[in-house]
Amino acid sequence: MNKENTLVTTEAVKNKLAAIYRDEGRRIYATLIRLLGDFELAEEAFHDAFSIAMTKWQVEGIPNKPANWLVSTGRFKAIDQLRRQYRHREIVAQLASELPDQDLANDELLLADEQLIADDQLRLIFTCCHPALDTKVQVALTLREVCGLTTEQIASAFITSVSTMAQRIVRGKQKIRTAHIPFQLPPQAQLEERIDSVLSVIYLVYNEGYSSSAGDSVTRTELTTEAIRLARQLQSFLADTEITGLLALMLLNESRRNARINKQGDIILLAEQDCSLWNQTLIQEGIALVKSSTAGGEYGFYTLQAAIAAEHAQACNANDTNWQQILTWYSLLLQIAPSPVIELNRAVAVAMHHGPEAALLLVEQLLQQKVMQKYHLCFATYAELLGQVGRKDEARTALKHALTLTKQAPEQRILKSKLAALSAS
Template sequence: MPVHDWDHDVPGRERAADDGTKAVERVFRAEYGRLIASLVRRFGDIDLAEEAAGDALVAALERWPDTGVPPNPGAWLTSTAGNRAIDRIRREGKRDAKHQAALMTHDDSAHAPTGPVEDDRLRLIFTCCHPALAPEARIALTLRLLGGLTVAEVAQAFLVPETTMAQRITRAKKKISAANVPYRVPEAADLAERLGPVLTVLFLVFNEGYLASGDGDPVRAELTREAIRLTRVLHGLLPDEPEVTGLLAMMLLIEARRAARVRNGQLVPLHEQDRAGWDRTLIAEGHALVRECLAINRAGPYQLLAAINAVHTDAPTAAVTDWSQVVALYDQLVRLDPSPVVALNRAVAVAELDGPSVALALVDRLPLQRYHAWNAVRADLLRRLGRSAEARQAYDAALAGTQNSAERAYLVRKRGELV
């Protein structure tokens, strides 16, 4: 029997431990929304759910690097977190009726949802998007709980300081507790009224998966898939709401391009993507949903975003993209949503139609200096205009504003190509 020298290979063991830790963190992020939602359903307490989930992560970090990730990591985390929550209740002497009932519950339910209204994560979204909360707080809290984003990542999505976001999330949780906000999907008559913030949350969860703000995986497929799954559930509940249809169409058309968006660790912009790698089944479904929206003829922001992506996915090559149609759709979108981020995206399309000089004049008027995408767009326009020194500064500013490894690799490459 051969003798192995693994015990003496300290660097190798350290690398294995690091890989094991990263594997645990990836699984935990993927399962976080499901875990929190099931704990909130069971115990009715968001703070307790977060604390118990954190305890389960510590337990996984202690065990899984040695034993390996279990066959059903979600079930393991749910069981462990439930036990830790019960331990916390006992230690802290909480004995109100709600927690007593939780102690008596053995949560052996199947991991998969049993139906639209019984979906724990959908109920969590509607809880966090209750009208009692300010709109910004609703979105921030749901991103934190459903998407498993750190407070810093949520703050980056809102372009506010981390301390501000931490206070906002804390206040939202306290208000849910004080107001006894119910943990449920509203009745059909109330769904439409509560829909706006829910759609915003689903859009932002998808966006975080599409281009992650942290320094982990550059694309978080589990978040894009989860956002699509929940939007499908909503579409089933509200098939005649065109904005739900539009949001689903937009997600599918962007998700269809996911496999082509990163190559060799670098982000691949739309015009450089290998369109043979796009998912034609998702594109066909997305186009069909866009046609449904056109038939209803009640335009909204998500429908317009879907239509823009339909134009992109309809073009067999980047060179034949109908940029005039894209700009016209953005013109409609700016009227409905006159935000600087929408104006920035419109400027990108204008650059293809009217040239980088016209687009740069539009970009320079936007109050987005702290937004890394503003700097990245500006850098590209300056590069195309031959203003290399200014472009280099803009690339540096864009790099300083993003931790996404694939995006950073792309920006570094483009900066290095400057003459």
């Protein structure tokens, strides 16, 4: 085996393995799942491989292809374990028949191809987001198996008990096993439909991280970071305008992270943010991606939202914002994805472009819908518009009702602040 050096120091091996774990760990794990056909067996093999490497690499040197070495070592270790378990004799026979009976020290016989390892993570994403699985299970599995978050981290992010989240993950793995969901990319005929499912899960993960549905924190960085990472991976594998659009949308939203929250953890609304705190690198990347995804003249759900976000990112205040263009984008978005939430967002743009009276009519119509009667932002928007036209008593009533509908502490604080300001005026 060709190695970088021999008799490597413990510290050097630790640093190398830490870098591989951080940068390539989830890809190695995904390949082991494909090779072994079992989540638990693959996870144990994954950790065994790193443990063995810690000892062997100090003596034998670091391999030229460390990820390949770890995949092969993990697989051999798993088969060794299975040989000792009588109930797995058929699995052993199948796996062993595919393995050359050679020493692991020979790099030429290592089983993992770099491109195959990269593709395996994409296969794992599609497996975890299979339509046969419930959406909540898809999200939990994706975060656990693809992103590597612990069950405790996922439960905390979604304000759910650890036991409930663990049950979702176990249920998902059982479903994959019993339904014989294949660990493979979907056929070309199903790819578009399956991409939608994957993008939907990534979008849900990002939204929960960008604005938590409950709890004391507005944002959860571990979720937004993983969602962006997954979108980047998808984009590197598949040429699809909606993948590009979703990545652009998340980058543009993420660019405002440092300006969204004050030192007390309270929300700072877009109109009041210090735009000098916006991340211009993310903004420029996001705008470039929007231009790329809209170049063909076909606009999808994520692409249109990214286009709207790009308009906001290019204006430091409301007066400089191209509200007419934003209204155009919202009209297109409503055509392809009718939604009362999108209608509410469009109503805000109407207020900015045509005045609060025109928007009030739209919001009052929305409040006739049952689903919007439980949506705190609809009442908060209604209160804002009522206050702008001088109907302050009604605005206070709307704000009080909005307060009863939100479980997020920072949102409750901002609503209380607005209520106090109305009362003072």
